[in-house]
Amino acid sequence: MALIVQKYGGTSVGTPERIEAVADRVIRWKQQGNDVIVVVSAMSGETNKLVALINAINPQGSGREKDAILSTGEQVTIGLLAMALEKKGQPARSYTGAQVRILTDDAHTKARIRDIDAEPIRKDLADGKVVVVAGFQGVTESGSITTLGRGGSDTTGVALAVALKADECQIYTDVDGVYTTDPRVEPKARHIPRLTLEEMLEMASQGSKVLQIRSVEFAYKYDMPIRVLSSFDEFGQGKSTLVTREEEVMEEVSVRGIAFNRDEAQLTVTGVPDRPGVAYQILGPISDANIEVDMIVQNIGSDSSTDFTFTVHKNDYAKARDILCKTGETLGAKQCTGDENIAKVAIVGAGMRSHAGVASKMFKTLADEGINIRMISTSEIKVAVVVDEKYLELAVRVLHQAFGLAQTAV
Ligand code: ADP
Ligand code: ASP
Ligand code: MG
Numbered sequence: 001m002a003l004i005v006q007k008y009g010g011t012s013v014g015t016p017e018r019i020e021a022v023a024d025r026v027i028r029w030k031q032q033g034n035d036v037i038v039v040v041s042a043m044s045g046e047t048n049k050l051v052a053l054i055n056a057i058n059p060q061g062s063g064r065e066k067d068a069i070l071s072t073g074e075q076v077t078i079g080l081l082a083m084a085l086e087k088k089g090q091p092a093r094s095y096t097g098a099q100v101r102i103l104t105d106d107a108h109t110k111a112r113i114r115d116i117d118a119e120p121i122r123k124d125l126a127d128g129k130v131v132v133v134a135g136f137q138g139v140t141e142s143g144s145i146t147t148l149g150r151g152g153s154d155t156t157g158v159a160l161a162v163a164l165k166a167d168e169c170q171i172y173t174d175v176d177g178v179y180t181t182d183p184r185v186e187p188k189a190r191h192i193p194r195l196t197l198e199e200m201l202e203m204a205s206q207g208s209k210v211l212q213i214r215s216v217e218f219a220y221k222y223d224m225p226i227r228v229l230s231s232f233d234e235f236g237q238g239k240s241t242l243v244t245r246e247e248e249v250m251e252e253v254s255v256r257g258i259a260f261n262r263d264e265a266q267l268t269v270t271g272v273p274d275r276p277g278v279a280y281q282i283l284g285p286i287s288d289a290n291i292e293v294d295m296i297v298q299n300i301g302s303d304s305s306t307d308f309t310f311t312v313h314k315n316d317y318a319k320a321r322d323i324l325c326k327t328g329e330t331l332g333a334k335q336c337t338g339d340e341n342i343a344k345v346a347i348v349g350a351g352m353r354s355h356a357g358v359a360s361k362m363f364k365t366l367a368d369e370g371i372n373i374r375m376i377s378t379s380e381i382k383v384a385v386v387v388d389e390k391y392l393e394l395a396v397r398v399l400h401q402a403f404g405l406a407q408t409a410v
Contacts, residue, residue: 002167003035003125007135007157010044011174012231013077021231022172023084026130028235030090035125037160039135040081041153042073047136063108067137067147070109071097074134074153082132092130095121097137097145102156104138104146107290111138111146112214113155116163133160154215162222169224171211172231177241178203178210180405181258185396188406191239192256196246199256199350200226202382206346207261211243219243246350254358255403256349258396262389264294265317266342266374267310267324271334274306281331282308285323291316295344295377295386305334309375311386314340342374343392346384347399359383365402371395 006026013019022038029036041047050069054061078094085092100121104111121131135153138146148155154171161169178200179189195203197220204213210228219226229240272278279298286293296310312320317340325336352358362383366373371394375386387395400406 001033001035003037003164004029004168004170005037005039005157005161005164005166006170006172007039007153008041008231009153009171009173010041010046012172013040013042013081014044016080018231019077019080019084022081023088023090025172025231025235026081026085027088027090030130037121037125037131037133037164037166038081039133039153039157039160040074040077041135042077046073046076047150064144067108067111067145070147071134071137071145074136078132078134082130085130085132090130091128092132093124094132094134096134097156098139098143100133102133102138102159104140104148106140106142106144106146108144109147110149111140113138113148113159113218116159118163121160121164148214149212151209151212152214154212155218158215158218158224158226161224162218166224169219169226171215171226171228173210173228174230174232175210175228176230176233176239177228178208178243178257180256181396181400182208182210182260185260185393186258186400186406188400190405192241193239194242194244195256196350197226197243198246198381199348200243202346202348202379203257203259206259206348206382206384207263207344208257208259216243220245254349254351254355255347255405256351257347257405258399258403259346259348260392260396261344262392263314264311264342264344264386265314265320265338265340266386267312267317267320267336267338268307269324269328269331269333269336270307271301271305272308272328272331274300274304278306278331279308282324282327283310285327286310286312286320289319289323291320291323295375295384297375311342311344311375341389342386343389343395344384344386345392345395345399346382347403348382350381352382353380361402362399365398366395369394369398 082092082094101117135156328336
């Protein structure tokens with residue numbers, strides 16, 4: 001008998017019919033002798049509606065109140081799914097994040113899970129119940145509701161799988177696995193049957209939203225296999241992608257996939273005195289404001305001054321720009337500028353380590369299309385570039401073609 005955690009995303013629970021279909025699938029797994037914990041997202045579009053309501057009243061409102069609102073979408077689906085299961089004769093029990101006690105820090109709207117109380121869930125499972133948990137939410141030590149960042153139900157799923165030592169965490173969505181790139185942008189994208197958690201970590205961190213990055217970080221840290229599959233396939237029929245630790249994946253492919261991200265904005269401060277500590281003086285206040293910085297480039301000028309460019313999430317752009325321009329003034333900088341119309345594209349693959357020339361091939365492919373590269377960042381298993389947003393889709397498609405992802409068996 002196995003313990004399985006299944007997470008169903010917004011489209012998978014988007015209508016009453018879809019919720020009934022999820023209930024049927026859960027019951028099939030249960031009838032095969034498994035214990036099942038189900039994590040659900042809000043019905044598709046619901047969280048966006050809640051965000052729009054918040055923005056209509058006060059986008060600068062407190063994180064605590066935002067989370068009180070944002071968490072409600074999932075409270076609807078847990079109740080509906082538990083009712084659907086009971087109607088079909090399967091005892092079930094729903095839990096909000098606070099009811100399980102998914103304890104988080106108090107970084108509202110992007111909280112991190114600290115601890116999960118597995119005992120009540122274990123007891124329900126022992127009683128033959130299916131446990132249905134609200135994704136995307138937790139609670140602070142002092143009892144305030146928190147949310148885990150957009151796409152956070154994936155992280156709830158993996159964290160529960162880790163806490164309960166599940167055999168596998170299944171992520172059901174509207175695609176039947178991870179593809180070489182987003183199939184919505186490149187219809188020639190190929191299905192990837194297996195990839196490493198390391199590769200998935202890079203894909204997710206470069207913007208592939210099929211899995212929230214924190215869910216992959218959890219899985220990597222605690223060695224939890226993730227299977228991505230479609231809730232629209234016949235039971236037991238469709239394809240899937242298994243994401244596991246590296247030693248289990250044998251194939252050597254140099255580039256596994258192309259990830260991209262339209263959510264970042266670029267900030268630049270020019271003509272800053274070039275002396276020790278300047279990077280800290282510029283980025284310290286940004287990080288003190290709880291703003292994450294992604295890519296960073298520093299150019300040393302000839303006149304002992306330096307230019308400093310970095311990217312942040314578009315949501316943090318206005319705030320980061322204010323902070324940067326103030327710091328710039330104190331440092332005597334020449335100028336402080338920003339650009340929201342950028343995008344990041346990355347090629348990712350564990351096999352890159354042993355293949356020279358991957359980066360130069362990427363740069364040539366983009367140059368051949370006249371696409372200018374604004375920033376570059378590399379790791380052992382990825383090369384990422386920032387380009388003008390208007391070239392993003394073209395860049396994805398030409399790179400997908402150039403690295404043979406559409407044709408070669410992956
Ligand atoms: P859910 O609501 O189930 O969490 P998401 O919309 O968060 O679903 O994630 C699934 C979507 O991720 C797909 O519909 C697809 O457009 C997108 N996606 C982005 N990159 C990839 C990729 N490399 N492989 C598969 N899907 C991807
Ligand atoms: N409902 C939340 C969102 O739309 C969480 C999730 O779907 O994973 O971001
Ligand atoms: Mg998602």
